[in-house]
Amino acid sequence: METSSTIPPELQILPIVTNLHHLSYDDQLKAKQNHAVEILRKIDKKFQYSSQGTIQWLKGTRGQFCAVDKIKPSPMPEKYRNKCEFSVGFSPSGERTVGFKMGKYKDGIIHVVSPSECKHINDAMQEIVKIFQVFIRSSGFEPLNERSREGHWHQLTARTNAAGDSMVNVHFHPQKLSPEEINGEKERLQKYYEGLDDAHRPTFLYWVVDDRHTFGRRTERMGEELIIGNKETVFEEALLGYKFMVSPDAFFQVNTSAAEVLYSTIVEAASVSPNTVVLDLCCGTGTIGIVLAKHVKQVYGVELGEAAVADATRNASINGVTNIEFICSKVEDVLSDLLKTKVQPSDEVVVILDPPRCGVHNSVVELLRRSDSIHRLLYVACAADNEYTISNLYGLCKSRAKDGRAGEVPFVPVRCTPVDLFPLTKNVELLFVFERAAADASDPDVGMPMQ
Numbered sequence: 001m002e003t004s005s006t007i008p009p010e011l012q013i014l015p016i017v018t019n020l021h022h023l024s025y026d027d028q029l030k031a032k033q034n035h036a037v038e039i040l041r042k043i044d045k046k047f048q049y050s051s052q053g054t055i056q057w058l059k060g061t062r063g064q065f066c067a068v069d070k071i072k073p074s075p076m077p078e079k080y081r082n083k084c085e086f087s088v089g090f091s092p093s094g095e096r097t098v099g100f101k102m103g104k105y106k107d108g109i110i111h112v113v114s115p116s117e118c119k120h121i122n123d124a125m126q127e128i129v130k131i132f133q134v135f136i137r138s139s140g141f142e143p144l145n146e147r148s149r150e151g152h153w154h155q156l157t158a159r160t161n162a163a164g165d166s167m168v169n170v171h172f173h174p175q176k177l178s179p180e181e182i183n184g185e186k187e188r189l190q191k192y193y194e195g196l197d198d199a200h201r202p203t204f205l206y207w208v209v210d211d212r213h214t215f216g217r218r219t220e221r222m223g224e225e226l227i228i229g230n231k232e233t234v235f236e237e238a239l240l241g242y243k244f245m246v247s248p249d250a251f252f253q254v255n256t257s258a259a260e261v262l263y264s265t266i267v268e269a270a271s272v273s274p275n276t277v278v279l280d281l282c283c284g285t286g287t288i289g290i291v292l293a294k295h296v297k298q299v300y301g302v303e304l305g306e307a308a309v310a311d312a313t314r315n316a317s318i319n320g321v322t323n324i325e326f327i328c329s330k331v332e333d334v335l336s337d338l339l340k341t342k343v344q345p346s347d348e349v350v351v352i353l354d355p356p357r358c359g360v361h362n363s364v365v366e367l368l369r370r371s372d373s374i375h376r377l378l379y380v381a382c383a384a385d386n387e388y389t390i391s392n393l394y395g396l397c398k399s400r401a402k403d404g405r406a407g408e409v410p411f412v413p414v415r416c417t418p419v420d421l422f423p424l425t426k427n428v429e430l431l432f433v434f435e436r437a438a439a440d441a442s443d444p445d446v447g448m449p450m451q
Contacts, residue, residue, distance in 0.1 A: 009092050009102065009113040017100050018120055018424035025077040029420065032428040033071045036418040039385045039430065040065040046390050047397070054399050057412055057437065066413035066432070072265060074258040077423040079122040082160055082237065083254050086129055087112050088136060088143040088153040096143055098133040098156055110146055120424050128158045128168060131200060135192050141185060144173050152177075152185075155210075159235065159246065162256070165203040167235045169224060169248050171210045182209060190227045204229035206248050224248045240264070240291055242319045250311050251284045258421045262380075262429060263291045265417055269433045270350050270378055272296045277347040279338065279374075281331050281364070282355045286312030289352070290321050296350075299324040300342055302331050332361045339371050349373050354380040359388035365395030370408050372436075377411055379432040382421075396434055412437040 014021045020028045044065040047058055074080060089112035091097040100118070103109030115121050115129060136143065136153050144154035155171035170189065174182055186207045193205055205228035234245045237252055240260050246252050253259035266288060272278065276296040280289035283301030285308050293299050293316075301324065303309050309328040316324050327334055343349055351374055353360065368374060377396065381389050396411040411434035419429045 009111070010115075010117040013100050013102055013113040013115070014117060016102065017115075017118060019426055021119060021424050025073070025423065028077075028423060029071050029073055032418060032420060032426070033068075035426060036068055036071065036416070036428055036430060037064065040068055040416060042385055043390055043393060047394060050394055051398065055397060055410075066416050069415065069417040071418040071420055071428070072261050074255055074420045074423045075261065076255070076257045078119045080255045080257065080423060081120050081122065081125070082256050083252065084115075084121060084125060084158055086115065086156045086158070088155060089146075090143060096133070096137045096153075098129045098136065112143075120422075122160060124160045124164075124166060125158050127200065128160075128166060128202065129156065131196070132156050132168070132170070135189065139185070139188075141172075150175070157248075161235070161237050163236070163238070165235055167204040167206070167246070167248065168202040169206045169208050171208045173211055174209050175211075186225075186227065193228050202228060204235055204248075208248075239287065242287075242290055242315075244285060244287055244290075244315050245311055245318060246285070247307055247311050250308060252287070253421065255421045255423075258419065258423075259287075262419045262421065262431065263288060265419060265431055266352065266378060266380070267292060267295060269415065269417065269431060270352070271376065272350055273348060275346065275348050277343055277349050279335075279349065279351045281335070281351060281353050282360065283312060283326065283352075284308050284354070286315050286324070286326060288354060289324055290316055290319055292352070293321045293324050297323065297347065298342075300338060301326040302329060302334060302338070304328070304330055330361075332363045332367075335364060335367050339367075339373060343373055345373075347373070348375050350375060351377040352380070353377060353392075355392070357383045357386060357388065359392040362391075362395060365392050369396050369398075369410050372409065375436065377434040379434065381430045381432065382427070384430040384432075393432065397437075409436045411435065 020031060041064055044061050044063055047055065051058060086098050087101050088098050089110065091113060092111045097112045097114060099112050099114045102111045102113055116126065141153065142151040144151040152173045152175060154173055157169035159167040193201055204226060206224035207227050208224050237244045237246055237256060239256055240263060272295045274297055278289060278292050278296050278299045280299055280301040283289055283303045286301050289299040289301045301312055303312065303326065306328055309326050312326045351368060368377065383389060399410055413432055414435050415433040417431045419431060421429045
């Protein structure tokens with residue numbers, strides 16, 4: 001039997017970054033289906049404790065929050081990632097290496113290992129890592145040392161698409177270098193990549209001066225400077241027949257083919273019509289809203305990030321989608337006005353809520369629950385078992401008074417669909433569908449989730 005000292009580091013890293021790598025894909029799906037059920041039971045338990053009998057339909061759940069569909073698999077179970085962030089550091093043998101950390105710095109683990117054996121990384125991205133690793137091993141500047149807080153190279157972000165394009169962001173910590181020294185290394189990097197043939201040179205290469213430490217706050221980020229590539233062209237992803245422009249910092253689902261499965265499931269679950277107005281909250285670069293737009297009357301997307309809103313607006317234009325409007329704001333600052341000024345009494349309102357792991361503000365949840373013009377709500381959860389998500393879900397379903405006699409009708413979950421966006425890992429995306437409970441909430445059988 002091999003011990004950890006005899007197992008190559010490239011294999012030791014697999015249980016850390018792809019913790020289901022040892023299972024067949026069918027067995028991975030079974031494990032994730034079971035995990036989804038476990039999450040629903042955890043949510044149910046939390047609801048039972050918090051509600052203290054005030055949510056009547058909970059009496060009929062039999063310990064499971066709502067009905068769960070069979071998990072939808074990823075069309076690509078391997079080599080699926082279109083984006084990855086790689087650390088720069090030292091291997092166990094002391095070589096400068098680009099790859100994944102073997103553990104957490106707080107646990108005393110600081111080594112970085114090549115991703116060469118990681119099955120979720122595609123061939124083009126593997127090559128990007130190797131090419132940059134050759135460069136940093138010849139550099140006069142060291143990788144960032146998290147223990148001493150010295151050094152400069154600390155991250156490589158790579159994106160690839162099905163068209164064969166690539167976008168690479170190189171992150172360099174300035175420390176106390178002069179502008180001349182920083183520019184000198186940037187120019188050396190640029191010259192190195194310009195010397196590569198077309199097959200190995202990235203379509204876009206960005207230089208990022210970034211003083212972020214793992215254990216500290218970023219105080220300086222000078223933005224991405226394009227040093228290889230045409231400023232007049234953009235990096236694009238194709239999804240369900242649409243084209244989406246992706247900026248260096250933009251969020252885009254890391255598994256394009258599985259994202260198509262998720263978005264198709266959202267379109268089906270939303271049950272929209274030509275009279276539907278969709279509120280796409282935390283909309284990012286507008287992907288979900290743009291996909292839904294042809295099925296509905298109007299889409300309003302709300303997103304806090306200015307760059308994401310700019311991308312969303314351009315994406316709508318690229319795809320010829322005209323019945324969509326994007327608003328740059330916190331959801332809690334505009335939702336009330338949006339419901340008052342943009343929604344007509346005859347409109348059927350459907351909300352798509354795809355928040356970050358930390359969920360949305362309590363005031364957003366309260367307003368969504370109180371707004372009786374909202375007929376259906378879809379909640380996309382990448383971490384459904386964390387406290388933030390559970391708090392959001394509870395806020396949608398709770399009653400203001402016992403037996404729901406406070407003049408409002410809360411939401412009830414009717415369906416949960418797991419989607420495998422992250423093969424080879426335990427992570428599973430859950431799509432919750434909520435509809436309004438029956439007005440007579442005093443009947444424990446009314447509004448029960450479908451079983």
